[in-house]
Amino acid sequence: MAEVTAALVKALREQTGAGMMDCKRALDETNGDIEQAVDLLRKKGLSAAAKKSGRVAAEGLVGIASAPQIAAMIEVNSETDFVARNESFQSFVEAVTQVALAVGDNLDTIRAAAMPGTGHTVADEMTHLIATIGENMSLRRAKVLRVKSGVVATYMHSALRPGLGKIGVLAAIEAPSESEALELLGRQVGMHIAAARPAALDIDAVDPAALERERAVLMEQARASGKPDAIIEKMVEGRVRKYYEEVVLLEQVWVHDGESRVRVVVKKAGGELAGFERFQLGEGIDKPAEA
Template identity: 60%
Template sequence: MAEITASLVKELREKTGAGMMDCKKALNETQGDLEGAVDWLRKKGLAAAAKKSGRVAAEGLVAVATEGTKGAVVEVNAETDFVARNDKFQGYAATVATLALAGSGDVEALKAAAYPGTAHTAQDELTALIATVGENMNLRRSITLSVNAGVVVSYVHSAIAPGLGKIGVLVALESTGDAAKLSDLGKQIAMHIAAARPEALDIADVDTSALDRERNVLIEQARATGKKEEFIGKMVEGRIRKYYEEVCLLEQVYVIDGETKVRKIVENAAKDVGAPVTLTAFARFALGEGIEKAQSDFAAEVAATAAGQA
């Protein structure tokens, strides 16, 4: 009997996509025979996940969880929107969001975390779910926010179940004021974030490469107007200020009243909650953002198939 080493288990996992504990069991059952273990897993339906790993998964769910001064948001992808309505998939997404509360936001650490009620990891549980449901899935990303005093509030736009939907938002408010009133404020700001899509908290947080790119575009636009070079700088700076108002949360006009900047809304809240309030961070996950979805051309597929059979 071959020695069942960690490297052998790893090799079997890479060949089959099955969970670590299932791979160990398969190797034990086959006395360390790698190919025999592959067949054992296939017979059990546990190797099916590997065949699906190349397919694009851009649907699924965003899940949020909060507990006092900490909150987490995760994105779990699947291939079709149909799977997002599957009870097992929803249960998995909700569970990993809760697991994320104990972590730092590192998605690889979250994948390696022990999955409640089992002897395996969150990634292994997902692999088993892939084999059961029949679609490629991916625990794509995770963020956690926390405050020393105050609240972290969550909001899910068009939730299909508590804490589950396609847009999830977290808002971190640092304050020693009334927690219930802080939560109400946080919920309103979270709704603003869902609608307004800010990219940074404040001007100092704007990505420098994005700012440089925007500035270069604005310079060329200003020159195209035929204005003299000495006026272009002022034109560009005015437009940069407008850019900040579009991408910085604290510079945005609050969508709920349509006239006050979010920065002022937070400052004014001190009177209501009984202590100064600082909006320290936010997170906004929109399902599938940044994933290139495969565009299917059915007519082209039929033509290619016909050509291949000619």
């Protein structure tokens, strides 16, 4: 059994908004498993923010680079935001993003690739930069999207400078041809993704484990109503449909008009959303608590 520490209770409270003692009891009942504790608090109606994603807990930059029918996005982490504003660090992230555009999104391949204009590999250049700046860094993740015809649109929320920021989005839209209208639509899709934070492109792409976890919570909530099983099943199915509207990109309401579905907007424009990626700096990384 995991020790239920004050730090663990605090983390659960921050994630759910539930009371301190409720968090302590939930962790005791789940042997210190914070995800199970979140579910338990939701079932009891005590969680105020149960779907809240991992807190941003690392610094650095997200970088984006693009070319016709292709775009790349990477995340490079540093220890402090001060380094993210360093000219040398920013130039490094821009260069590595271009490398990813050329070689793909396998991290080992990127690290082993030649760093333009240096005579070093990307990994060696990062080691040199760490020694120069005096702060640890890591290439955390990368994604490259391609289309045969159409656009891979990019969007960087609150960019520090073109292609660099803390929330980046790629949106691949297959279409008969590239056009300014399609580029504009792609940017709007990117803005939507940045704001709405979808977890899957379509219903078939929803993580089965996440769906079952959600269904179990919804079932417990519905049973609390005391209604017959047949009614409970219908309640759960209705709430699952609502869940899809929250987490599936194509089923979400278009943030730009508050009415249309994303799939309808893209189809009307003559395109088809083939894929997307959203990087938020440091998302899901635990940052050590300050003493």
